[in-house]
Amino acid sequence: MTFASDVAGLPGHAHRPDSARDFSRARIVPARYPARNIGTVFAGLVIAVILHSVLTNPRWGWAVFAEWFFAEPVLTGLGRTLLLTLLSMVFGFLLAALLAFARISGSPLLAGLSWGYVWLFRSVPLIVLLLILNNLGYLYPTLSIGVPFTGIGFGSWQTTQLITPFLAAVLGLTLHTAAFSAEIVRGGLLSVDQGQLEAAAALGLPWRRQLTRIVLPQAMRSILPAAFNQVTEITKYTSVVYILALPDLFYTVQVIYRRNLEVIPLLMVATVWYLVILTILSFVQRHIERYYARGALREPPPSLIALALKRIRRASDEAGRASATDAVAAPVPRSSLFAAGGEIRISGVSKSFGALKVLDDVSLTLRPGSVTAIIGQSGSGKSTLLRAINHLERVDQGFIAIDGELIGYRQDGDALHELKEKDILKRRVDVGMVFQTFNLFPHLTAIENVIEAPMTVRGVPRAQALAEARELLARVGLAAKADAYPRQLSGGQQQRVAIARALALKPKVLLFDEPTSALDPELVGEVLHVIKELARSGTTLVIVTHEIGFAREVADHVVLMEEGRVIEQGPPHRMLTEPDHPRTREFLAKVL
Template structure:
């Protein structure tokens, strides 16, 4: 019996599940790809026949010299120059890159000038200048600048050996090029990552080492290894210093026996081996830094090779997960138990006095004056571009104000008062104060290269001084409170948007802040994920922490807020209880806005 489809055409009879399970899947054949593979194989065989079958290549001479002592000594010197030049060059490049992205104009100018100069000078010219430095300076002295005080002095000619000249030349040349590679990697890290790290109170050095550079490495590594490979080949330039590295050694040999091609092939094959090893190292470093960037890491190259031979499976066997029994305080979904809420610190009063802020000619905050009582829940609403998010960011000093001040429990944020003047605090003091004011961003800003557990423990260990076991125990408890205890070892990319935002809330709560700022916490979520995040915030509203929430969820603001602030064009138009603002607004602009969104 045939079946008619809804478009009127015939369709195959319905089959049983057992019959369907026996069907064999045949992948589509790509004839063009097959022909291209055959053509490439033929070309490869022709090349091998031409190279291996031609006696003029002198493979007997090649075999005689390939592992000879002079060649191996030259190879060792090439490897040493490559290793030392790479380490020193990238160390110098890192310092130059950090100077270029710093806020000190003189450091930026000096770094730019160095990069401009040493990228302009050809390597061979730089090597010759360094080798002849004794002509310009007879001695090199260590002492106090601009005085006659000298601690030690050396003859430049004796100090600047060919090997030292080669190391300095390769270092200066690589340092200039690698600085731009590293700077590009740093600039590739999203600004939200910097802000999230700062909001958690992480020190600047820790931010660079643990948050920024690991993410920048994904952009740095491919180009950096191009530079290292170029350095390995560039060591052949030191032949101008009569330094017997690999290429210079081969030159000496073929000038004596006149076997040019076989000896050049000796150098070529060794360079191929060096670069092949560097490529394997590059692959594994890239794979390491790909953690968190992709949902599933690509398989190890060696495992793919052995899997093709049938020796191992393509993916390693997964261990059965041991599911720990749920804690007695666990509840379904995202409910936070009362005992957990009681353990959180009590909220602090936030006072905003005459705050103004401009970006160029655009004034985004205009003489804002508000007070958020301790333990209160305040929702800030208004049209896009009204200054809501900027106001939130000034509370924890992510944005500097142009005028006015903000205090939490009577302590100024970002400043200290000395008479009639306000002095901005040092960065470490700002960071320490900022830990009392947690912030949850609309785009989550989780650190993608760290697991969920590492995201939550990073700040408590670094800022609060908790031991790693204490921080992990606290993190797992917080994850259980937001219904994500089974996601501790996942990376942010492996989570849904709602899960990521709940992790961001747990990360912020790990510092036990007195004030919690939410910057449109549901705007980046699908509608069906909004509820799970709002449920967590509702529970937090009962905790006694002071909550300030920028939101477009008017119904949520009505349900959870003690007061609502309506802003437009950088001004507070109206503020009051939810019932009064949402049902009986006093200002006509508030009424017009609510008429469009309710």
């Protein structure tokens, strides 16, 4: 019996919609939540009771509160509290940043020193620390600056004259704040994905630029909530300095109510001023968090900081365009967007991770302007070899050279000396890389991702960098997405931005680490189309891929790897149809 006969056998009314199921004229009634209404009424009642109790009870002494709220002694104490908060916050977080970087540094002794500081000053109560600093003259009558253990000195001061109560308060609050804030900063730094650091290094960005432009803006999303909580604590901790007889806000209020015995009204003066300070801090925190949330949300809330910077940047760009030469303002010719391809020479490269040998005596020579596809099963060493070409992975043996220039080393006679990171970054500029997971900088728009490296590394003027970036985005089909953040783009669009970003440095060699593996099947085609266009640009391309059909169509050289070794290599028409090695035939039989 067929489906059609089944339908035909149904009664006639089965084909007509039941009037009870006709929803076209139905009225939508929102769901009701009685518990929410009860909660709202209860909250309103609690607020009304509190306000009535506070405002109608004469013992709160609101007349006395009004008399002293703007009194000169109170405002003077308030100013000293704000100054203590500001100084201890600035110096505390600067010291905290140094401690955090020391903690994650490669020096065990420096990391241990940082840990010891945090352990000590988190353990000592603040009030004890303040008293020790205020009586430091008992332990050290004089303080000197000089070269340790040499007797060479530059100056000496009496401790009791140098360490005033105010300075003791600033030092105590700073040391206390730094101990807690160091862990906040360290946690934020560790929250940044490792791929972001690799992407920045692959672009050749100097480490200072990596820190200020890439790492810290992303780390701030994790740092800010806890950091502002710490600032709030600092503001309240300033009240502890009363033990030093320092006339801050709380100490001043104490002096006044001991004279007039109006304890509650004067305490309310201090309380309300603390509320005002923390309300302002909360407002500032909200807008700073919104600013650093750019790129993290598809619809980021407006930020006063972002709006102000956007206006400044727009004025700067307009001034740059007005002063730019006609050559820069004119359409960028295709020939100026791409550099001539470089020769890649890989000689006897080996790499191990512990007992696992990932690369085993790999040797290859890839001619300038060639397109090489590296294929093989997972774990065969393809991606490690790709990362070794731009020295993101240090090899154990062998060397890699681009146009005869070593990557990561300098030759001194028969020895190869590894370069320092700043020198590696300079040489890495000629080797662009497109990562499997894109690794776009999420807090930068598409065009900001593209112009960052040319401006920082190549020293390209902003107007020229913008013109070339817009041309590159247009060539990968994303001219309309220049001001979109990565989170607002599809996977295929993000990969195309990553390609434009790598091309912006005009590298001799461009590496692709499985550029389509993280994409949905329907997005693969748009990325492969861009790579096909690049294959005609003259740049040397090296592509790790599982797309055998793509390798056949685009590549002019195919390399098969197995267990860290090159099994076979040659032109695609031979490698993919009549391979010589039996392992190649076995591999192709499984994937084709």
